[in-house]
Amino acid sequence: MPHDAAPFVHALYDAAALRQLESRAAQRLGDGFELMRRAGAAAWRDVLARWPQAMRIAVVCGPGNNGGDGYVLARHAKDSGRDVRVLHLPEHAPRAGLARRAADEFAVVGGSIVEFDQRLPPCDLIVDALFGIGFSREPDAATRAVIAAINAHGAPVFALDVPSGVDADSGSAPGAAVIATHTIEFIASKAGLRTGAALDHAGALSLAPLELDAVDFDGVVAIAERLAATDLARWLAPRPRDSHKGRNGRVLCIGGDHGSGGAIMLCAEAALRSGAGLVEVATRERHVAPLLARLPEAMVHDVGDIEALHAALDRADAVALGPGLGRGDWGLPLYERAIASGKPLLLDADALNLLATRPFALPADAVITPHPGEAARLLDTTTADIQRNRFAAARALCERYACVVVLKGAGTIVMSAHETPRVIAAGNPGMAVGGMGDVLSGVIAALRAQGMKAFDAAACGALLHSSAGDAAAHDGGERGLLPSDLMPWLRHFSNQEAKR
DSSP states (O other), X not given: OOSSOGGGSSEEBOHHHHHHHHHHHHHHHTOTHHHHHHHHHHHHHXXXXXXXXXXXXXXXXXXXXXXXXXXXXXXXXXXTTOEEEEEEOGGGSOOSHHHXXXXXXXXXXXXXXXXXXXXXXXXXXXXXESOOTTOOSOOOHHHHHHHHHHHHHOSOEEEESSOTTOOTTTOXXXXXOOOOSEEEEESSOBGGGGSGGGGGTSOEEEEEOTTOOGGGGTTOOOSEEEEOGGGGGGTOOOOOTTOOGGGGOEEEEEOOOTTOHHHHHHHHHHHHHTTOSEEEEEEOGGXXXXXXXXXXXXXXXXXXXXXXXXXXXXXXXEEEEOTTOOSSTTHHHHHHHHHHTTOOEEEOTHHHHHHHHSOOOOOTTOEEOOOHHHHHHHHTSOHHHHHHOHHHHHHHHHHHHTSEEEEOSTTOEEEOTTSOOEEEOOOOGGGOSTTHHHHHHHHHHXXXXXXXXXXXXXXXXXXXXXXXXXXXXXXXXSTTOOGGGGHHHHHHHHTHHHHO
């Protein structure tokens, strides 16, 4: 680990920064091959720890330094008595000087190096050492055949640094990509492996820092910060003993057109479970009684009473706008009034769809929480374009709408103009169900009402929401997970620091 490694624990880097780190370390060590030796040795230690019974190992090597790491691992495997074979495409013979040196060292000890002939040999483990951080294009036909053979084989797959075919910066897979069981990252964590398609290719992740020193990181800027459930304590400190409801913030939730009363109900309950002192709801008249029956702690108003709506806006410390709002004659004036109020604002769901078609200048520090489809409408592009580079999409949203952005999805990204982006390392596929976004709206609005700055409320809220989702899924499984299942867990995770 780097000397005094604490500052690097959450840092996520792009390929340019990693190349800079490699160059600095190689220069300091006086021999670039030393890093390759360390990488191959670290990877072999991981193999011994995770697959100690693997006696037949196939290492698929590419032409560059990633392939060189594979040759070093193969030499360690052979020295340990394993039956190890290195395979490469004819055009993938080692080209880089360091990779050639590693291949020669493997050959000198009698290592077997053969050309790939459309099949992989029977083995207990496949090591993917085809391409590393520099690969960002669609693989050619020959490489696609190798990747297909790896994915179809059935043995566990161990990827070195990056699963081949995955863009380490964006997290996208432009074409065919290796589906790894486990990926060992070298030097530092890659931002792209924490979001989007990469999450389905990288498998479990581990990090081998290769004994770099803190001096190697001087001036090298991380492009993002990873947040996990244990980071919630950063924001959720115990409350003072003399707290009262007014000090804990008042949230106004606006929405719930005909047929969508449940959306605003979920939003309001989430706000209360996330610690808001008071929650008001402005909704359709017919939803007032059912909402009060389900959630008597909320104060519910019929938005037909304009004076009551304006009074509620005046009282609010934060406004959650959009769950069940609709895009018709009922929701549009509510959308316009809420934005015009200038209050700290959270926009989701139909408020985002209205923003895409009827853009307004948002209040300072507004938060928007689009899923990829909503993000595509806000940027007048396609969902595929959003997913191709989620970091770029979040940045574009932030710039166009001058707000804090929570780009939802696998590896949620939280972006603000003057802050290091944050990536949420929590959440699960069971949360892909209607109503989850309504819960997130209530969570973030509650944290804003309690005095958090917009960017912190967005990051803490997304992390709190995802952590609650993981706990609920662990409790009963991902399939069939409901937004309402998160409510007790929101309370639980909101009080982690207080319990210590």
